[in-house]
Each structure stands twice: as structure tokens, then as C-alpha cells.
Amino acid sequence: MTQHTEVMAHGGHADAKRQGVNIFIGLAILTVIEFFAATELPSVFLLAVIALLKAGLVLNYYMHIGKLNANDEAFDRHTHAYKTNTNRLGLWLFLVSDFFVFAGLLVVRFGLYGSEHIHLNQVLGLVVTAVLLVSSFFMNRAEVSMAQGDRKGFIQGTLITLILGTIFLVGVVFVEWPIAAHEGITPDSGPAGAIFYMLTGMHAFHVLTGLIFLGVILRNGLCGLYTPEKHFAVEAAAVYWHFVDVVWIFFYPALYLVGLGG
Amino acid sequence: MNKGLRGVIFLLAGYALGTQLFAGLAFFVSGTYNPFDVSSWILAIVVGGLAMLYGFVGADIFKTALFKGLAGQVVGLLAGGFFVTIIRAIMGLEPFGRFGFSEPAWVFGGFVGTLTFITGSGIVTDWFKWSKGEETPEHHDDPEGWRKYFGVSLDHKVIGIQYAVTALILLLFGGLFALIFRAELANSGRELLTFQEYNTLMSLHGIVMIVSILIGIGAMMNYLVPLMIGAHDMAFPRLNAFAFWIAVPASVWLLSSLALGGFDTGWTGYPPLSARAPVGMQMFFLGVWVAGWSSILGAANVIASALRMRAKGMTAFRMPIFIWASLATSIISLTATQLIGLSFQLVMFQRLFGMGFFDPAKGGNPILFQHLFWFYSHPAVYVFILPGLGIISELLPVFVRKPLFGYRWVAMSSLGIALVGFVVWAHHMFTSGMNEYLRVPFMYSTMLVAVPTGVKFFSWVATIWGGKIELPTPMLFVLGGLVVFLMGGLSGPPNATVSTDLHLHDTYFIVGHFHDTMFGGYIFPFFAALFYWFPKATGRRLNETLGKVQFWLLTPSFLVKTFLMMYVGMNGMRRRIADYDPALGIDFLQLLTTISAYLIGLSVLVFLYNVFISLKNGEIALGNVWNSRSPEWQVPSPMPAHNYERDFEVVGEPYDYGLKGSQYVKFEESGD
Amino acid sequence: MQKLKHFLIAGALVLVVTIVTDLFLRAEYLLPVQASLQSVPIDWLFDLQFRIISFLFALITVPLIYSLVVFRRRAGDTEDGEHIEGNTNLEIAWTVVPLVVVVAIAYIGAGNLAEIRRVDPQAMRVRVIGFQWDWRFEYPDSGVVSNELYLPVNKQVLLAMESPDVLHSFWVPEFRLKQDLVPGRVTEYRVTPTLEGQFKVRCAELCGVAHATMERPVIVVSQEAFDAWIAQKQAESAAITDPVELGKRLVAQNGCAACHSIDGSAGIGPTWKGLFGSQVPLADGSSAPGDEDYIAESIKNPNARIHAGFQPNAMPQYSFTDVQIANIVEYIKTLR
Numbered sequence A: 001m002t003q004h005t006e007v008m009a010h011g012g013h014a015d016a017k018r019q020g021v022n023i024f025i026g027l028a029i030l031t032v033i034e035f036f037a038a039t040e041l042p043s044v045f046l047l048a049v050i051a052l053l054k055a056g057l058v059l060n061y062y063m064h065i066g067k068l069n070a071n072d073e074a075f076d077r078h079t080h081a082y083k084t085n086t087n088r089l090g091l092w093l094f095l096v097s098d099f100f101v102f103a104g105l106l107v108v109r110f111g112l113y114g115s116e117h118i119h120l121n122q123v124l125g126l127v128v129t130a131v132l133l134v135s136s137f138f139m140n141r142a143e144v145s146m147a148q149g150d151r152k153g154f155i156q157g158t159l160i161t162l163i164l165g166t167i168f169l170v171g172v173v174f175v176e177w178p179i180a181a182h183e184g185i186t187p188d189s190g191p192a193g194a195i196f197y198m199l200t201g202m203h204a205f206h207v208l209t210g211l212i213f214l215g216v217i218l219r220n221g222l223c224g225l226y227t228p229e230k231h232f233a234v235e236a237a238a239v240y241w242h243f244v245d246v247v248w249i250f251f252y253p254a255l256y257l258v259g260l261g262g
Numbered sequence B: 001m002n003k004g005l006r007g008v009i010f011l012l013a014g015y016a017l018g019t020q021l022f023a024g025l026a027f028f029v030s031g032t033y034n035p036f037d038v039s040s041w042i043l044a045i046v047v048g049g050l051a052m053l054y055g056f057v058g059a060d061i062f063k064t065a066l067f068k069g070l071a072g073q074v075v076g077l078l079a080g081g082f083f084v085t086i087i088r089a090i091m092g093l094e095p096f097g098r099f100g101f102s103e104p105a106w107v108f109g110g111f112v113g114t115l116t117f118i119t120g121s122g123i124v125t126d127w128f129k130w131s132k133g134e135e136t137p138e139h140h141d142d143p144e145g146w147r148k149y150f151g152v153s154l155d156h157k158v159i160g161i162q163y164a165v166t167a168l169i170l171l172l173f174g175g176l177f178a179l180i181f182r183a184e185l186a187n188s189g190r191e192l193l194t195f196q197e198y199n200t201l202m203s204l205h206g207i208v209m210i211v212s213i214l215i216g217i218g219a220m221m222n223y224l225v226p227l228m229i230g231a232h233d234m235a236f237p238r239l240n241a242f243a244f245w246i247a248v249p250a251s252v253w254l255l256s257s258l259a260l261g262g263f264d265t266g267w268t269g270y271p272p273l274s275a276r277a278p279v280g281m282q283m284f285f286l287g288v289w290v291a292g293w294s295s296i297l298g299a300a301n302v303i304a305s306a307l308r309m310r311a312k313g314m315t316a317f318r319m320p321i322f323i324w325a326s327l328a329t330s331i332i333s334l335t336a337t338q339l340i341g342l343s344f345q346l347v348m349f350q351r352l353f354g355m356g357f358f359d360p361a362k363g364g365n366p367i368l369f370q371h372l373f374w375f376y377s378h379p380a381v382y383v384f385i386l387p388g389l390g391i392i393s394e395l396l397p398v399f400v401r402k403p404l405f406g407y408r409w410v411a412m413s414s415l416g417i418a419l420v421g422f423v424v425w426a427h428h429m430f431t432s433g434m435n436e437y438l439r440v441p442f443m444y445s446t447m448l449v450a451v452p453t454g455v456k457f458f459s460w461v462a463t464i465w466g467g468k469i470e471l472p473t474p475m476l477f478v479l480g481g482l483v484v485f486l487m488g489g490l491s492g493p494p495n496a497t498v499s500t501d502l503h504l505h506d507t508y509f510i511v512g513h514f515h516d517t518m519f520g521g522y523i524f525p526f527f528a529a530l531f532y533w534f535p536k537a538t539g540r541r542l543n544e545t546l547g548k549v550q551f552w553l554l555t556p557s558f559l560v561k562t563f564l565m566m567y568v569g570m571n572g573m574r575r576r577i578a579d580y581d582p583a584l585g586i587d588f589l590q591l592l593t594t595i596s597a598y599l600i601g602l603s604v605l606v607f608l609y610n611v612f613i614s615l616k617n618g619e620i621a622l623g624n625v626w627n628s629r630s631p632e633w634q635v636p637s638p639m640p641a642h643n644y645e646r647d648f649e650v651v652g653e654p655y656d657y658g659l660k661g662s663q664y665v666k667f668e669e670s671g672d
Numbered sequence C: 001m002q003k004l005k006h007f008l009i010a011g012a013l014v015l016v017v018t019i020v021t022d023l024f025l026r027a028e029y030l031l032p033v034q035a036s037l038q039s040v041p042i043d044w045l046f047d048l049q050f051r052i053i054s055f056l057f058a059l060i061t062v063p064l065i066y067s068l069v070v071f072r073r074r075a076g077d078t079e080d081g082e083h084i085e086g087n088t089n090l091e092i093a094w095t096v097v098p099l100v101v102v103v104a105i106a107y108i109g110a111g112n113l114a115e116i117r118r119v120d121p122q123a124m125r126v127r128v129i130g131f132q133w134d135w136r137f138e139y140p141d142s143g144v145v146s147n148e149l150y151l152p153v154n155k156q157v158l159l160a161m162e163s164p165d166v167l168h169s170f171w172v173p174e175f176r177l178k179q180d181l182v183p184g185r186v187t188e189y190r191v192t193p194t195l196e197g198q199f200k201v202r203c204a205e206l207c208g209v210a211h212a213t214m215e216r217p218v219i220v221v222s223q224e225a226f227d228a229w230i231a232q233k234q235a236e237s238a239a240i241t242d243p244v245e246l247g248k249r250l251v252a253q254n255g256c257a258a259c260h261s262i263d264g265s266a267g268i269g270p271t272w273k274g275l276f277g278s279q280v281p282l283a284d285g286s287s288a289p290g291d292e293d294y295i296a297e298s299i300k301n302p303n304a305r306i307h308a309g310f311q312p313n314a315m316p317q318y319s320f321t322d323v324q325i326a327n328i329v330e331y332i333k334t335l336r
């Protein structure tokens, strides 16, 4: 079974696009709710629920976690499709492992600083979050386009993702960090600083690797190396990118919103 | 000149030169020249070893991936170090430190060195090609003879042997450290080592042994999993090679800490002490971090292989039991390992950037480190033993000629141990000052692990009961492992109940407990596996007599050693001390312990000698030596490069010994 | 019939071995004397544990060794064993029974823990400072400071423990109890000594280079003797006004001697003998006059000018007042 036919089975090109848009709108609304929930009604639990919802949407609709369920035991082991499913399993195993790093970082955040608020620039936080969210949408567009054989759409989507990702990275590392440092939150200033730089730093490192990955698929895509049937690298880059987004879905409230209203 | 002779001469010359080379380096650091410096004499083994290789095989050694990688590592270390030094000089910071480079320079150099090892040895060449859209052949042909073991091979069997040899080398290093510091402990008073030297050797002993275990289980899983499931290789052969090869620079970093002031924190690296130790601490962190990635990637590969590459008809409950053990182990390695990496990374950053995670003066919390650390390091102890227990379950039926009693229960108990193991970590922290109310729930959860472990023991006994028992060397090691592990396991509950642990914590009782569990759960089964599968890999058997000599040297002295450890521990002997109070009245017992330790060392030497002579002159064994039902024994030894020439189908239960006419696997008639 | 015979013999042997092992595995043979109220329930739990261990050890090893002897393959026998795949009832039994046993042990353990943690509101308070690499004990009621922990017998004492540097752990084997000292917080240790005598507190958490030497006497005496000791200590400290003596006492209380000798022998830090007035060689190759300034600076900021041949970061930070430092310098001056 190829990517192509799978998407077709879901109901054609337009449907896939509409679904991408719907999910994006859902995520955006949830983010707004999240922000106001944090200011009005300080509850870490509520923030966690919203973050889990958002993560669920991304996992299911953008990262297609359901594809892991491919029931292909009876298929010939030497086919490309079987190997792709194995590769996909490998990719997800890696993500599961990586997830534990970020979970550990969240433990550090709450272990050291409880539900105290870290005084960061809210506007910047919201802006970079929005940028990353939008990038996920375009990543999804790029991947779906590739699956549907729309090479131009793929190039466009990837390029926009790459640009947005770079904006995010620059925004965090070269704008937020200096601003925070200027306001006295430095790595050695105390728990808040240590947490802020460590969490954003580890995340930024993953964004950077994601960008390199995107660069590779963009180049190979321009060279015409991918087909609707054979483009696991694209899928992997996309899933990885969404994973980085999911991490931020948890980091954003943990860093910016917790304790905001209290 | 005779090659062997040349090798020995080079070894000796290289070693002698090495000692003075490192002593000379130490002179630049400390200003005093000590030709008998312990660290130099240990590090010189590496120089001597490389010289010996050169002596044996000549200049060809320079063309191997191993050498290129190591050279790359050194170059990268220096390049990274100088880079940071220059930057620091430009920024107006103190460019140098006590060990030549400043600490950040060493750490950055370490990262660069790891990367240059990876690129230098060529393990990522194929991936680079892929990223440029080039295709590479699915397999590369390995060179003939010794060379394939020093080069990047994608064959899981070659990688398995590479893992095994590396594990044995590290075992020798770790054991050597133990023998050195055991000599110091032979009586009270301090004669041989300074405090710092003792602490460093003791800490390195712990971590080198643990890394040796992680690599050793890598050896078993790599070699056996594809063979047992009837695959041609692991799911991701390149990742497999990668996971092995990064363990090499990791080991080098660990040893290098000896030259950089050592570290005096034990293998646990608790801050705030680890935030103050010399630069060697950072090399320890770096080494463990890289070794951790080796473990994680290896585990992902095992899981993917076991889930996706099984032969036709091999349903979950028809898998060889070792596969279950590997799966359970890999689940832990894959996930929990990240937490030890993270905890060490946080201390590294605390040292480098002043981030006060565990520094109370900066609002940090030292106990948080212990939670993160043990969240890995407790489950990790089950990583050490599950494959070993899998080997025990695998070999018992063969040598008693009866089915494995309660196969499904044994399979599930592995998963049970692994999963319960995730929720018991704080039993290492009963005295740490963590929240008091956490102690009782962790006591309950810890005690629960005894249940699935017990299922294994009772099923083993039921397997043995009424069987037709044979006692060749592998079976001896299996039974020895079983008894030793039982002693280790049974010494667990007294640690697990809080009030008794308040007495036992950080005493030699604990040291006795974990040597028992680790020997019983890993060392003994590992030797059993080496004896059992040696013919499969080489077509020759290891010498039985020497095997029995080894076993009877090892087992009694080991039991004496750990029993005495537990005894002196209960009487007031603390862990991790270079010297003890003569008033404890344990000098004689300590001497006995040290003598036993040396006998254990001797038994390992007997094994090495055995391997050495059996490789050349061992009895030829090409068939089903042990009369096993397992698929790998149904084809002639040694195994060809891509395993089975004909695929097989599973048509029965794996351990139906004694059931006439039953069959586990059926090979296809013609080639695939 | 034959089968039953094997079971019976093995079962009997299990019992015998259990009883024999248990005779030797007794807390009273294996552990140091009981010197605290808390050690009684703990030793009771040890005995329970050892009894269970003895039984389980016998339960596994006896059938094992029995099998090796009785079911060994006879020469010439090429048959396989009997085909028994398992027995679900048995498996359930040996899952459920141990489950019950371990839960019971944990339950008993929890009760045991509660028993040893019983709080006496009248407990005497002592402030314990563990530092690299020594102990100091301060009695807040009387202001006495000492390096020996004197305790009155049969009275609960609450040790409020602090560390200025790294983790340490307070352990007196005869008391059975152990508690870590954590920098940045106060940890508590409650014990009721019941046996007069001299014991030792042994630091049980690796705390750096000289961890092994971090031991100090713990002396349990009668209430009268304790009061007398306090009075004597108070009188002693009131009597001292000489800065040299004051300095000497500070040095003793802070464990400086763990690293600095006063007789010229080598140690972790430079010896003090002849330090004052000498020309001190420094690690960077230069040298400094060993005067009051240099010594005072080296106490306050040990890394400022390091003595050649010694390592930076080896010396912990102390929070002496200037007067105290001056007293210590006066003392060092006398060590010619």
C-alpha cells in the first residue's frame, strides 16, 4: 500500500487539505484558550489538559500515528512497503526515546520551581509559538502534496516551513535569550534562568537538527528524488518536525504560562 | 621475525614507553615526576595494546576503521580544545586550565572528538550518501580474516563479536582496577594508593564494569536475535554498526578521565560533589552519555528486529525465550537511558555555565539529581540481568532435555520485571532526605519485583526437576549463575524494607548484594553463552577441562568474596572508603576477600587462555553440538555471512524436548 | 510413587537446610551490639528477613542440588526427559503466594518504620554540622561546641543536621540508623541511645577525597556524667581568652587537621609547620611571603594563591569571622 492510495482512501486531495486547515484552526483556538486560561484561572492541571489535547491532534492528524498499525505481517519482507513500515517503526522508537529527555526536562522544571511563574516576555513567547504552529501546518501541506504528487506544493510547503523554523530559532536564541538576559534571567541567575535556557536550548537544538533535515529533503526534492510512492525521507522529516512542535506544545505553557494568573 | 614474538616485543616496549609518556604528561600538570604513577601505568596499557596490534599485523592496522576513528578522535579533541582556547583568549578569559586546556575546552574537544571518530571511522559514510540521494548496496562484503573485526561491518554476527571482545577488554580493565584497589583494602592503613587514586579507581571500576555489561548484552542480543528469529540481519544494519562503534570513543573518554585528575564520586556522580571534582568528571559524564546513546540505538534496533523480522509462523509465544528477554531489556534501554544522559548533562552544564540545577546556593536541589539518575539506573540493573536470565532459560531445557516449564509465564515475567522496575527507583534514596512519605510506597513497589523474579526461579527449578541433566561447562555456568543470582536477589528485600536499609545503605552489604546480582545475572550467563555459542561462531569448541577449571576457580572464591562483603558491611564497613578503622576487627576477612578477588582474576585469565588456544587448536565442531532445537543449530557452523541460506518456518513449540516427532522449525525446500 | 518419594525427601531436606541456615543467620551474630531503642525492632525485622531468606534459599537450591544428584543423566542413556510443558495451577500458586508474602513484608516493614520513627517531644536537640571531612556538634541549650558527640543514655535526641559543602551521611552502626546531610537544608535524625559506651559516627556518603577518615567518637554516658561533661566544657571555653588557644580550638572544631599537618608531614593541604614566615612557592611558579595576609587570604579564598604542589578546589569554604581568622593565624604563627 502506498502513501498515495492511503490518502485517496481518506477522500481525495481537497479533503486532505481541508483536514490540515481544520486541525490548524483547532490548534490555534486551543492556544488562545490556553493563554486566557492561564491568565484568568491559574491551574496547571487545566494547562496540562489543553496541551495534551493539542498534542493529541498533532499526533493523530499531522504525524499519522495510526500508520504504525499497518497490518502487513503477511506481506513479502523484501518489498519497499514492508521496509518503509519497519523504518517508520524505527523512527517512532527514536521519538519515544527522545520524548523521555523532554519529559525529564519538564520534571526538572517543576521539581526545581514548582508552579512558580517565570517572568518572560509574553508577547515574544506567543509570537514564536504561533510561528512554530504555522510551520507545522505548512509541513503538513508539504508532506500531503508530496503524497499526492504535487511537487510544487511540496517545494513551497517545505520552503515556508524552513523559513518559519529559522525565524523560530532566531527568535528564541537571538531575540528572547538576549532580552531575558537583559532582564536579569541569565543561566547562572537561579532556577528560573537555568530552567529557561536549558529547556529552550535543548528544544532549539532539536529545531536545528529538524532544519538540517528539512534542508536535505528540500534539496533532494528539488533534484526530483521523491515520488508519491517513495518518499519516506519526507515523511520522516515531517514527523520529526511535528514532534519538535509537540514538545513546544508542552514547553510553552510550562515556561511562559504556569503561574501567570496567580 | 615471527609475528607473535614481534607482537610481544612491541607490547612490552610500547607499555614501557607508555608509562613514561603519561608520567611525563603528568609532570606538566602537577610539576612532579612520578615514574610509578598508577594512572600512567594503567593508561600505558592502551599504548602497549596498540603497539602490540602493530607488531602483529604491521602497517595494515593504520588502514582499519578502528585506527582511523581513534586518530580522528585525537585530532578532533585537540582541534576542539584549541578552538575554545583561542575563543577564550580572544574573549579575555583565562585560556588554559590545570590540565593544559581549560575545562570547557576539554568538554568541547570531547564532543568534537566523538564526531570526528564517527566520521573518521566511516560508519556514517552510507548515511551521508543517502542524504545526497545516492543509493548504496544493502550489504557490503567484509574483508577476509582479522580485518573485518577492525573495520565497519554491517553483519550482525561480526558486530556481535566486536561487542563481545570490547566487553571483555573493558571487563579486564574494570577487573584490573578492582584488583588494584582490593590490594589497598587487604589490610587497614593506607599503603598503595592516595585517597584520590583510590576513589578514582573505585569509581572507574564501577562505571567501566557497567559499560562492559551494557556492551556485553549488546553482544548477546546482536549475535543471537537475528539468528533466533530467522532474519538475515538486524532491521537497521547501519544503525547497528553505529551503535557499536560509538561505544569505542565512549570507553576512551571513560579511561581518559584517569589522566585528567580522575573523579571521586563513585559511578553515581552525585552533585554537589560531582560539581566540584576535577575535569576527569566531565570525561566520565561524556563517556557515559555517548555509551548511553549506543545503548539506546542498539535497543531500538533490537525492538524493531524482533517485531518486524521474525520468520514465518513465529508468533509471540513461539519466540525463543531469549527474544522476550531482549525485548524487555530493550524497552528499558530505549526509554530510561535518556534520563541518566540528561542528569549527567545537567551537571555538565552546571559546571560549564553556572546553571544551578543542583546547587543549593542557587536555588537548586541535589536530591532532584538522584531522582533523575535512579529513574534510569534502577531499571538499568534489570537491563543487566534480563538477557542473562534469558540465557539461563534458553540453555536449561537443552541440558535437562525437558521443555521450559511454564514458557508463557517465564516470558511474561521478563516484561513484568521490566515494567515494575520503572517504579521502584527511590529505594536507593531511603536515607537521602527526600520526602519522607515517599518511602513506604517505594518499599511496596520494590518488594513486588520479587514476584516475577520468583516465577522465573520456580519455573527453572521445575524445569530441572526430573530432567536428564548433563553438566558440560555452559550448564555449569548456568547453574552457578542461578545460585549466585538467587543469593543476590534474596539480599534485595532487606534493602527494600526501609528500616533495615537505614542500616545497610552505603555499606558493603550493598556491595555484596549487587556483585551477586550482577555476576549471577550477567557474568555467569555471559560465560555460559560464550561457551555455548563459541562453536557456532568459530566452528571449534572451547576446551572443556579449562572451562571446568575456570568455573571451579571462579564460583567458590566469588561466593566467599561476596559473603564476606555482606558480613563486614553489616558490621560497619562503609562503601567507597580507601581505608577502614582497624577497630572493626575485619582485617583478616578483608585479606580473605582480596585473595578471593585475585582468584577470580585468575579464573578470567584461564578463560582468555582457553579462547586463545581453542581458536587455533580447539576440537572441531560443525554440527549441532548441544543437540538443541533452536534454529541456528540446525545448520552447519560457522554461520555464513547472511545467515540462513534457506528460510525456515516455525511449525512447533521451541522447547518441546522429549516430545517424539516434534519439530520447532522447518526449512524451506529450496533457496529463497 | 517414585515421584512422591522424591518430593518427600527433597521437602524434608528443605526443612533441614532452612533450620540449619537460620541457626547461623541471626541478627545477634551478624550485627554489631544494639545500642539504641530503634535497633530492637530493626533487628527483629532483620531476623524475620533472614528467616524468609533461609527458607527461600533452601527451597530453590535443595531441589536443584537434589536433581543434580538424583536425575543426572546415566552413562549410555540417550533418552530425553519427560515432556512436561508446565502447570498453570502451580504457576498461579507461585505467583500469588510470594505476592502475599512480599506485601506482608512491606506491610510489616511500614509498621516497623513507624515504630522507629516515634517522636518524643521532649527530645534533646543537637546541631550537627558535617563538612569535608569532619563533624562538629553544637549543643544549643548550653552553647557547647565539640567534635565528640556526647549523649545521655535512655533519652531521645534529635540531631538537626546541616552540611555546608556536599552530601554526607550520619551513621552509627550500633544505632542502626542512617540519614544523609544535604547542603541547603536541615535533615533530622532521632535516636534513643540505650547502651553506655563509646561508638563512632561514620560518614556513609561518599563526600570526596578524605571521606574514609570522616569518623568521630559518639559517647553515650549516664545523665549525670553528661551534665558534668557539659559543665566542664562550658568552664573550659569560658577560661580561654588567649587568641592562640581560641585559634587552636577553632582548628580542632573545624577539622582542619584532616588536611593540614602541624608536624611537617604531607597531607591534602600544605603543612602548617614553619608556614608562617617562610617564602611560599605558588602553583604559578612565583612565590609569596607566608605572612598574616597570605594565610588569612588562603582561609577566606583558598584558590586565590595556591601553594605549589597542591590542587585548587580541594579546600572547602568556611564562614569564619575576621576575628576568628585572626585567632587561627595567631595559632599557625606558633607552629614553627
Ligand code: HEA
Residues within 6 Å of the ligand: B268, B381, B382, B384, B385, B427, B428, B446, B447, B449, B450, B451, B453, B454, B455, B457, B486, B488, B489, B490, B492, B493, B495, B496, B497, B501, B504, B505, B506, B510, B513, B514, B517, B518, B521, C056, C060, C098, C099, C101, C102
Ligand atoms: C543486576 C543488578 C541488580 C538486581 C537484579 C537487583 C535486584 C534487586 N535489588 Fe538491587 N542493587 C543493584 C543491582 C541489582 N539489584 C545495585 C548495582 C545496587 C547499588 C547501586 C549503588 O548504590 O551503587 C543495588 C541497590 C539496591 C538497593 C538500595 C540499597 C541502598 O543503597 O540502600 C535496594 C533497596 O531496595 C535494592 C533492592 C533490590 C531488590 C528488591 C531486587 C529484586 O529485584 C530482587 C528480586 C529477587 C528475589 C527476591 C529472589 C528470587 C525470588 C524468589 C525466590 C521468590 C520469593 C521471594 C520472596 C517472597 C521475597 N538494590
Ligand code: HEA
Residues within 6 Å of the ligand: B045, B171, B172, B173, B174, B175, B176, B178, B179, B182, B202, B203, B205, B206, B207, B209, B210, B213, B265, B266, B267, B268, B511, B515, B518, B519, B523, B574, B575, B576, B577, B578, B597, B598, B600, B601, B602, B604, B605
Ligand atoms: C559487572 C560488574 C562488576 C564486576 C564484574 C565487578 C567485579 C569485581 N568487583 Fe566490583 N563493583 C561494581 C561492579 C562490578 N564489580 C560496581 C558497579 C561497583 C560500585 C562502584 C561505586 O561504588 O561507585 C563496584 C564496587 C566494588 C567494590 C567496592 C568499592 C568501594 O566501595 O570502595 C569492591 C570492593 O571490593 C569491588 C570488588 C570487585 C572485585 C574484586 C571484582 C572481581 O570480580 C574482578 C575480577 C578481575 C577481573 C575480571 C580482571 C582480570 C584481569 C587481569 C588479571 C589483568 C589483565 C588486565 C588487562 C590486560 C587490562 N567492586
Ligand code: CUA
Residues within 6 Å of the ligand: C130, C131, C132, C133, C167, C168, C169, C203, C204, C205, C206, C207, C208, C211, C212, C214
Ligand atoms: Cu562525609 Cu563521607
Ligand SMILES: [Cu+2]
Residues within 6 Å of the ligand: B377, B378, B381, B425, B427, B428
Ligand atoms: Cu535499585
